[in-house]
Amino acid sequence: MFSRPTTEQLLAGIAEELRTVVASEVQTETTKIMLQQIDQILMGCSRRAAHEIAWVHEEAEKIGALTGKPIGKPASLHLEDVLAWYHQVSSLLSDEVGAAFRSGDQGRIDAVKELLDARSAIEMQVLGALELVGRG
Amino acid sequence: MLHLEEMPHRVKAFFEKVEPTWKNVSVEKYEVMTGGYSRLLARADVAHDGIVSTFVLRGDPPADKSLLYTSRVQEYELLRIVGDAGVRTPHALYFDATGEDLGTMAIVMEFSQSTSFLPYVAAGNSIEGLNVRLAEAIASYQSIPISALPASMERPASWDAYMTKRINSWREASNNHVESLPVFHYVAEWLDAHRPPPAPLVLMHGDFQCANVMVTADGHIEVIDWELAGIGDPREDIGYFKAVSQASPPDLLGDDGIEGFCARYRELTGLNELQVNPATVAYFLVLGVVGTVEQLMQGGAAWAKGENHLFNSVFNLSSVLFGQSMWLNFLGQLSEPMKQIAAAANGGK
Numbered sequence: 001m002f003s004r005p006t007t008e009q010l011l012a013g014i015a016e017e018l019r020t021v022v023a024s025e026v027q028t029e030t031t032k033i034m035l036q037q038i039d040q041i042l043m044g045c046s047r048r049a050a051h052e053i054a055w056v057h058e059e060a061e062k063i064g065a066l067t068g069k070p071i072g073k074p075a076s077l078h079l080e081d082v083l084a085w086y087h088q089v090s091s092l093l094s095d096e097v098g099a100a101f102r103s104g105d106q107g108r109i110d111a112v113k114e115l116l117d118a119r120s121a122i123e124m125q126v127l128g129a130l131e132l133v134g135r136g
Numbered sequence: 137m138l139h140l141e142e143m144p145h146r147v148k149a150f151f152e153k154v155e156p157t158w159k160n161v162s163v164e165k166y167e168v169m170t171g172g173y174s175r176l177l178a179r180a181d182v183a184h185d186g187i188v189s190t191f192v193l194r195g196d197p198p199a200d201k202s203l204l205y206t207s208r209v210q211e212y213e214l215l216r217i218v219g220d221a222g223v224r225t226p227h228a229l230y231f232d233a234t235g236e237d238l239g240t241m242a243i244v245m246e247f248s249q250s251t252s253f254l255p256y257v258a259a260g261n262s263i264e265g266l267n268v269r270l271a272e273a274i275a276s277y278q279s280i281p282i283s284a285l286p287a288s289m290e291r292p293a294s295w296d297a298y299m300t301k302r303i304n305s306w307r308e309a310s311n312n313h314v315e316s317l318p319v320f321h322y323v324a325e326w327l328d329a330h331r332p333p334p335a336p337l338v339l340m341h342g343d344f345q346c347a348n349v350m351v352t353a354d355g356h357i358e359v360i361d362w363e364l365a366g367i368g369d370p371r372e373d374i375g376y377f378k379a380v381s382q383a384s385p386p387d388l389l390g391d392d393g394i395e396g397f398c399a400r401y402r403e404l405t406g407l408n409e410l411q412v413n414p415a416t417v418a419y420f421l422v423l424g425v426v427g428t429v430e431q432l433m434q435g436g437a438a439w440a441k442g443e444n445h446l447f448n449s450v451f452n453l454s455s456v457l458f459g460q461s462m463w464l465n466f467l468g469q470l471s472e473p474m475k476q477i478a479a480a481a482n483g484g485k
Contacts, residue, residue: 034447037451091316101325120461123460124457127457
C-alpha cells in the first residue's frame with residue numbers, strides 16, 4: 001500500500017479543500033453550518049488517525065499499573081480489535097474509580113483523577129478548539 | 137399543525153366550539169413558529185366581535201418525528217397550576233385533548249409579548265438586576281406545594297432517594313454506552329461523596345435555561361416550556377441554568393451575579409447559606425446536565441451502531457468531550473468548599 005500521504009495528512013487536506021474551496025460555493029445557511037461541523041470532525045479524525053493506536057496502548061499500560069490487574073493485549077492491531085480491548089481496559093479503570101472512592105483513600109482517588117485528567121487532555125487535543133456551530 | 141391551508145379552518149372551528157358566545161370568528165393569520173425543540177408551535181391571530189387576539193398552539197409532532205415523549209395532559213394541567221399560582225408564564229387557555237379539532241393533541245396558550253432572553257441581550261439591553269429577577273422567577277414556581285402538582289408527576293420517596301437516582305444516571309450513561317466511560321463514573325462517585333446539605337423537594341422546571349427564559353416589558357423574568365417539569369432538588373434548575381450559560385453567555389450567575397442571586401433566593405425560599413451558595417450551585421451545575429448528557433450519548437451510540445444517521449449525533453459528542461474536561465476541572469476546585477460545607481452542616485446539627 002502507499003503509506004504516504006498519511007491518513008492524517010489526507011483528512012486534513014480534505015478539510016482544507018472544503019473550507020477554502022467548497023464553502024464559498026455553498027448557498028444555504030444550514031449547509032454552511034453542516035460544512036463547518038464536518039470541518040471540525042475531519043480535523044479531529046486527522047489528529048486521531050495519527051496517534052489513536054499508540055494513545056490507547058499508552059493509557060492501557062498506565063491503567064494496568066494503577067489497578068495492578070492484567071490488561072492482556074488486543075487480538076490484533078486492527079482497529080476493531082484494539083478498541084474492543086480498550087473498552088475492556090477502560091472498564092477496569094471505571095471499576096477502580098468506584099473502588100477508590102469506596103476505600104476513602106485520597107491518594108488512590110488522586111491517582112485515578114490524574115489518569116482521567118491525562119485521558120481528557122488527549123481528548124481535548126483531538127477536539128482542538130470547540131466551536132458549537134449551529135447552536136444558539 | 138404544519139398544514140398552512142387546513143389549519144386556519146381547524147382553528148376557526150375550534151374557537152367556535154370552545155367559545156360559543158364569540159361572534160364572527162375568523163383566523164386573520166396562521167404561521168408556524170420556530171423555537172420548539174420537541175413540540176410543534178404555531179401562532180394564530182383570531183378575530184371575533186371586532187377584536188383580534190393572538191394565541192400560541194403547542195402540539196405533539198407525529199410519532200416518527202418525535203425527539204422525546206412527554207405528556208401534553210400533564211403539561212396542560214401544570215400550566216394551569218403555575219398560572220393560577222401567579223408564576224410569570226404564558227397562560228394555558230384551552231386544550232384539545234384528543235387532537236380531533238387541531239389535528240394533534242395541543243395546548244392553546246396566550247401569546248407572550250415578552251422578549252426571549254438571548255435576543256434581549258443581543259439588542260443591547262442591560263442585564264443589571266436580572267440575576268435577582270431570576271431568583272424571584274425560580275422561587276415563584278418552587279413555592280407551589282407539591283401536593284398541588286399533577287398527580288401524574290413522580291414523587292421521589294425522599295431527597296436522598298432522588299439524589300441517588302440522579303447521581304446513578306451518570307453511571308448508567310456509561311454502562312449503556314458503546315464503550316466504558318471512566319470519567320462518568322468519576323463524576324458519579326465524586327457527586328455521591330460530596331452531597332450538599334439536603335433541601336426540600338420542589339417543582340422543578342427540568343429545562344431551565346436561557347432559551348426558556350423571557351424578559352417582560354417591566355424587566356421581570358417569564359418562564360416558558362414546562363414539558364420536562366418534575367419534582368426534584370430546588371438547586372438543580374439553578375445549576376442547569378448556569379451550565380447552559382457557559383455555552384450561551386451571558387451568565388447571569390457568573391462572578392458578578394451569583395452572590396446577589398443566592399441572597400435573594402435564600403430570602404424568598406428560607407433556605408440557608410449552607411444549602412444555597414456558589415459552591416452548591418456549581419455542584420448542581422454538574423449534576424444537572426446528566427439528562428442532556430444521556431440524550432447526547434444515546435445519539436452518539438446509535439450512530440456508532442448504525443442505528444441513526446443524524447450527523448448532529450456525532451457532532452454533539454464534541455460537547456460531551458468538552459464537558460468532561462470542564463467537569464473534571466470544576467470538581468477538582470469544588471472538593472474543598474464542599475467538604476467545608478458538609479463539616480459546617482454536620483457541626484450545626
